[in-house]
Amino acid sequence: MYVFLLLIYLGTGVDRKLVDANITFARLEDCNSHASAIVKRYSTHGISLQDRAVAYCVPQLIDKNEAPASN
Numbered sequence: 001m002y003v004f005l006l007l008i009y010l011g012t013g014v015d016r017k018l019v020d021a022n023i024t025f026a027r028l029e030d031c032n033s034h035a036s037a038i039v040k041r042y043s044t045h046g047i048s049l050q051d052r053a054v055a056y057c058v059p060q061l062i063d064k065n066e067a068p069a070s071n
Contacts, residue, residue, distance in 0.1 A: 004031035031057035
């Protein structure tokens with residue numbers, strides 16, 4: 001069974017760090033919606049490079065008996 005894994009990174013360049021890679025969704029639309037909300041910023045003024053966020057979804061194969069962590 002495939003799910004969509006939400007990857008969340010903070011920072012840029014070599015200082016970019018993976019914050020979370022444990023959030024899964026059954027539907028790509030739900031994953032993309034959460035990714036969009038996580039990286040939304042109301043202004044770029046005053047946001048330092050280490051606070052820049054990137055989030056995206058990738059498909060991941062899981063065991064059929066393993067349930068997704070979230071919907």
